[in-house]
Amino acid sequence: MSGAAAMETAKANLDVFSETLLALARKNRNILVVTSDSRGSGKLVPFAQALPGQIVEVGIAEQNLVGIAAGLASAGKIVFAVSPGSFLTARSLEQIKNDVCYSDHPVKLVGISSGVSYGALGSTHHSLHDLAVLRAIPNCTIVVPADNFETAEAVKAAAEMPHPVFLRFGKRPMPPLHRPGTKFTVGKSLLVRRGNDIAFIATGETVVQAAGACDLLAREGISARVLSMHTVKPLDEEAVLQAAQECGAVVTVEEHSCAGGLGEACAAVLLQSGVSVPFRIVGFPDEETVSGSQLDMMAYYGISPEGLAETARTLLNRKRL
Amino acid sequence: MMMPCFKQRTDKKRKEADLDCLLHRKSIEYRIRLLKYIKNARAGHTGGSLSCVDILNVLYNCVLNVSPETADDPRRDRYIQSKGHSVEALYVVLADRGFFPESDLETLCRFRSPYVGHPTRKIRGIEHNTGALGHGLAFGAGAALAGKMDGLGYRVFVLLGDGELAEGSNWESMMTAAHYGLDNLTAIVDRNQLQITGRTEEVCALESLVDKFAAFGWSVREVDGHDVTALRKVLSSVPFEVGRPSVVIAHTVKGKGVSFMENDAKWHHGVPSDEEYERAMEELRAQLEEAEP
DSSP: OOHHHHHHHOEEHHHHHHHHHHHHHHHOTTEEEEESSOTTTTTOHHHHHHOGGGEEEOOSOHHHHHHHHHHHHHTTOEEEEEEEHHHHTTTTHHIIIIIIIITTOOOEEEEESOBTTTGGGOGGGOBSSHHHHHHTSSSOEEEOOOSHHHHHHHHHHHHHOSSOEEEEOOOSEEOOOSOTTOOOOTTOOEEEEOOSSEEEEEOGGGHHHHHHHHHHHHTTTOOEEEEEOOEEETTOHHHHHHHHHHHSOEEEEEEEESSSSHHHHHHHHHHHTTOOOOEEEEEEOSSOOOOSOHHHHHHHTTOSHHHHHHHHHHHHHHHHO | OOOOOSOOOOHHHHHHHHHHHHHHHHHHHHHHHHHHHHHHHTOOOHHHHHHHHHHHHHIIIIIOOOOGGGTTOTTSOEEEESSGGGHHHHHHHHHHTTSSOGGGGGGTTOTTOSOOSSOOTTSTTOOSOOOSSSOHHHHHHHHHHHHHHHTOOOOEEEEEESGGGGSHHHHHHHHHHHHTTOTTEEEEEEEOSEETTEEHHHHSOOOOHHHHHHHTTOEEEEEETTOHHHHHHHHTTOOSSTTSOEEEEEEOOTTTTSGGGTTOGGGSSOOOOHHHHHHHHHHHHHHHHHTOO
């Protein structure tokens, strides 16, 4: 599919989340959405209009959002607790840890407008910490879909999961990255581009940037592998090791702090397996970030086709030494 | 306190008096047992367990529609102990009701024992893991809301500590419970006036709690939290108003039943020495003898 044609069919993952959920909930009245004055930003107004008895509004009270979601789930409800990722995973972190994960009530935590989707609104609205804090909490699967297909599949999988899961969505239209017929499995990464010179292991809305870098590098005769690591926990360790061993250099990419996210998870897998290759974590540095549009911010920190291609060239030079 | 066990009464009244006499004795026995396990574990939240044990006694023996056989029944009543630190009281009551053998409590707080120092769902009969404060009411509201949606008719009771009410999350949940008219939800405040630092009114004043709950749309009753008769009556009469959540402010004494533990914040998680334990047992055994029919 050409780039222009792909963008024509592209929807925001958030839109696909709400459409998929509405379709599931029409067939199963046990599916509930709980929101904290966030139905608008969660694209859930059509859900609320279609199924008013299946949405629970708690107002601007994220702690309460997660606690009530746990109580509903304890009584057999299939609960999607939806709130901006920045607030959901910080304001109500203790509820996530204790009421959901430790108590093992199978709430589906949905961080909307995550990463720097709300870039221009400033750091209060950025969630660049969420993967790190949730990775350190046992019993929490973390899924960060890259495109509309992964999103729809992740929502369907989450509805069936008997244990807690965190889903992370952005709001920029995402072009399709996968061929029809691709099989999505939580915990198994998806190959977006074949290649053996260097591997990009990316997650969420950065996968499309890595695919762009792959296309730039191809013009220079460099074949880059791109993996969509949609499940950050449990990590597809086999794919990480295979990428390092077959490509000899790895760049991880995430719309998240470099501390505690996908990159460090991959680094730990490689080091503890005795695999040492040129390796770079591309994400947000440990500093107060600049603000601006999501794309401008990501590009500033090297999360763009050009920036990632440049990082790859640097690593390839090290690989050749 | 002498219980009026054998006064001539009508049959119904006599049955109730017999029940209350039994409950009174059970409360003393529970106090003896929970102190035994705290002493054995060399850990526990003594003062708060002693203040809430009468409430748990009445709930599990008179009010809650739950048993070991119905612990997984979707229609069962739910009890959530938001003040999770008083788990020793909950453990002895659950053991007495047959949810697990009481001998399990010999392992309380031991390495790899499931009987940890706060409630967990690993123990049959426990609905929710608590311990961090300010969590139980939201969970209870969610469970109550699900019950309303499904028309299952069960009730949810949440025990709150008074010091715990400084956690803002409680007030979020109070608003939601009133907003959704959760009259199948009852909160019970163990109003023992003390928290770990000292008097609640000196740490962060709570009063007037009655007015605060009422202003948040709850129907409020106050009760002597050690009077099993009064507890039985008030907890059996929820909801106090159709369409509103209920709250019972149970006035209690931290450390109740052991003279030197009463109203002293140092017993929040104090563990008695050998000598203190013997003195406590003497006092409680004397109370038990006094309560003999």
